[in-house]
Amino acid sequence: MMSYCVLLLPxxxxxxxxxxxxxxxxxxxxxxxxxxxxxxxxxVVIRFDCSNLNTLLxxxxxxxxxxxxxxxxxxxxxxxxxxx
Amino acid sequence: MIYLDNAATTFPRPQAVIxxxxxxxxxxxxxxxxxxxxxxxxAARKVFEARETIAEFxxxxxxxxxxxxxxxxxxxxxxxESLLEHGDHVIVSSMEHNAVMRPLRYLEKExxxxxSLIPCNEYGFIHSDxxxxxxxxxxxxxxxxxxxxxGVVQDVASIVKRVKSYDPDVAVLIDASQxxxxxxxxxxxxxxxxxxxxxxxxxxxxxxxxxLIINTARSLKPFxxxxxxxxxxxxxxxxxxxxxxxxxxxxxPGIVGLQAGIEYIQPRMHEVRAKELQFIQKIxxxxxxxxxxxxxxSNTLDRQIGVISFSHEKIPCSEIGQRLNxxxxxxxxxxxxxxxxxxxxxxxxxxxxxxVSVSAFTKDSDIDTLCRAVERITKV
Numbered sequence: 001m002m003s004y005c006v007l008l009l010p011x012x013x014x015x016x017x018x019x020x021x022x023x024x025x026x027x028x029x030x031x032x033x034x035x036x037x038x039x040x041x042x043x044v045v046i047r048f049d050c051s052n053l054n055t056l057l058x059x060x061x062x063x064x065x066x067x068x069x070x071x072x073x074x075x076x077x078x079x080x081x082x083x084x
Numbered sequence: 085m086i087y088l089d090n091a092a093t094t095f096p097r098p099q100a101v102i103x104x105x106x107x108x109x110x111x112x113x114x115x116x117x118x119x120x121x122x123x124x125x126x127a128a129r130k131v132f133e134a135r136e137t138i139a140e141f142x143x144x145x146x147x148x149x150x151x152x153x154x155x156x157x158x159x160x161x162x163x164x165e166s167l168l169e170h171g172d173h174v175i176v177s178s179m180e181h182n183a184v185m186r187p188l189r190y191l192e193k194e195x196x197x198x199x200s201l202i203p204c205n206e207y208g209f210i211h212s213d214x215x216x217x218x219x220x221x222x223x224x225x226x227x228x229x230x231x232x233x234x235g236v237v238q239d240v241a242s243i244v245k246r247v248k249s250y251d252p253d254v255a256v257l258i259d260a261s262q263x264x265x266x267x268x269x270x271x272x273x274x275x276x277x278x279x280x281x282x283x284x285x286x287x288x289x290x291x292x293x294x295x296l297i298i299n300t301a302r303s304l305k306p307f308x309x310x311x312x313x314x315x316x317x318x319x320x321x322x323x324x325x326x327x328x329x330x331x332x333x334x335x336x337p338g339i340v341g342l343q344a345g346i347e348y349i350q351p352r353m354h355e356v357r358a359k360e361l362q363f364i365q366k367i368x369x370x371x372x373x374x375x376x377x378x379x380x381x382s383n384t385l386d387r388q389i390g391v392i393s394f395s396h397e398k399i400p401c402s403e404i405g406q407r408l409n410x411x412x413x414x415x416x417x418x419x420x421x422x423x424x425x426x427x428x429x430x431x432x433x434x435x436x437x438x439x440v441s442v443s444a445f446t447k448d449s450d451i452d453t454l455c456r457a458v459e460r461i462t463k464v
Contacts, residue, residue: 010314010315010322010324010327011117011148011312011314011322011324011326011327012116012117012128012131012132012313012314013131013132013135013147013148013326013327015128016128016129016131016132017132017147019129020132020136031120031125032120033119033120033121034120039317040316040317041313041314041315041316041317042117042118042119042311042313042314042316043117043118043120043313043314044117044120044124044125044128065324
């Protein structure tokens with residue numbers, strides 16, 4: 001399985017807002033059910049190609065909510081991305 | 085049939101609203117925010133889009149501050165539940181609906197709050213300064229934007245400014261049940277802390293949907309708690325908006341219907357308002373010639389919406405309403421319109437009035453027929 005990234009936001013509203021901003025900027029993404037390994041929310045997260053990470057972070061700067069980004073590795077593990 | 089009871093609920097609805105609700109029920113009416121499948125995600129998108137539309141309509145900076153409720157009454161009750169504490173003082177206008185008065189009288193009776201009324205003149209306009217009523221423990225001021233009894237419009241921006249000049253920490257709640265969709269409402273310009281609105285009147289949405297605009301950074305208690313789809317591992321209510329104030333399954337058909345209603349009225353608000361005021365002027369001019377009939381309205385069109393009342397010195401309003409219904413197929417509302425305080429202010433308590441309220445779908449011929457019918461009924 002190819003690796004990818006997911007963006008976890010506090011609420012479904014925030015996910016929809018992020019989706020709107022990212023789609024408007026032409027970022028490819030999918031809204032998917034929250035992986036159970038990441039959160040026990042009933043909600044959704046944004047899955048995107050990790051090559052778009054910097055673009056995504058830049059576009060979502062104006063979304064003032066807690067953002068967590070995870071990379072799904074080839075070993076089927078989620079690793080949290082931390083900005084240095 | 086001529087429907088002139090739009091202040092109770094508008095009828096008919098625009099086709100776009102009907103189609104929007106039907107499409108929702110037919111195609112994607114899943115539970116927003118509760119699952120990750122395609123229908124639930126589509127439902128969540130629709131809720132988000134509606135919230136953005138409403139935010140833009142009221143000029144709310146962040147659409148998270150748009151909270152869906154069942155109606156304006158629920159939104160008003162939510163503010164009281166969320167904000168008021170033992171020992172608080174609340175000021176209301178003398179034109180308030182029971183959506184405001186009943187919960188406040190309850191809190192007053194049980195000793196939680198004290199209550200003061202701002203006097204209004206014979207037309208229902210607030211005509212005295214609010215400062216003398218304000219106390220050190222005043223927490224909230226509630227103002228009815230447009231009366232459901234006689235259609236007068238209060239100058240809410242000036243009142244809010246006056247309240248805030250006394251104490252910026254005093255919150256102001258605007259009841260926009262009758263004004264939203266008629267008068268442009270900019271929450272930033274008005275400067276109030278809360279706006280309660282309903283979807284099924286001049287916003288042309290279905291019944292069972294309304295909302296609360298929160299325009300304050302103050303700490304508020306959640307007013308309904310339960311499942312939100314977020315933080316499901318926690319037994320405590322989330323602190324972020326809108327989830328903090330929205331629990332349980334949302335009324336998705338109502339929400340998309342409300343959005344369609346706003347999209348219907350927003351581009352034609354000015355035109356519809358001008359037409360509605362022409363109708364009110366026509367009714368006022370025509371009925372003012374009838375002996376024994378008293379009109380209740382602002383007497384000035386620039387502070388009026390499409391609602392006007394009348395009563396007759398000899399014929400009870402209930403009889404007029406019944407005869408309009410039975411003999412002329414005209415639907416109006418009679419009585420106190422759930423606003424006894426407003427009727428006390430206007431001098432029409434306890435008998436009440438016959439209320440005529442128009443909409444974007446009212447025709448000139450409807451008003452002509454109404455005026456002729458009232459003339460015939462009142463020939464005694």
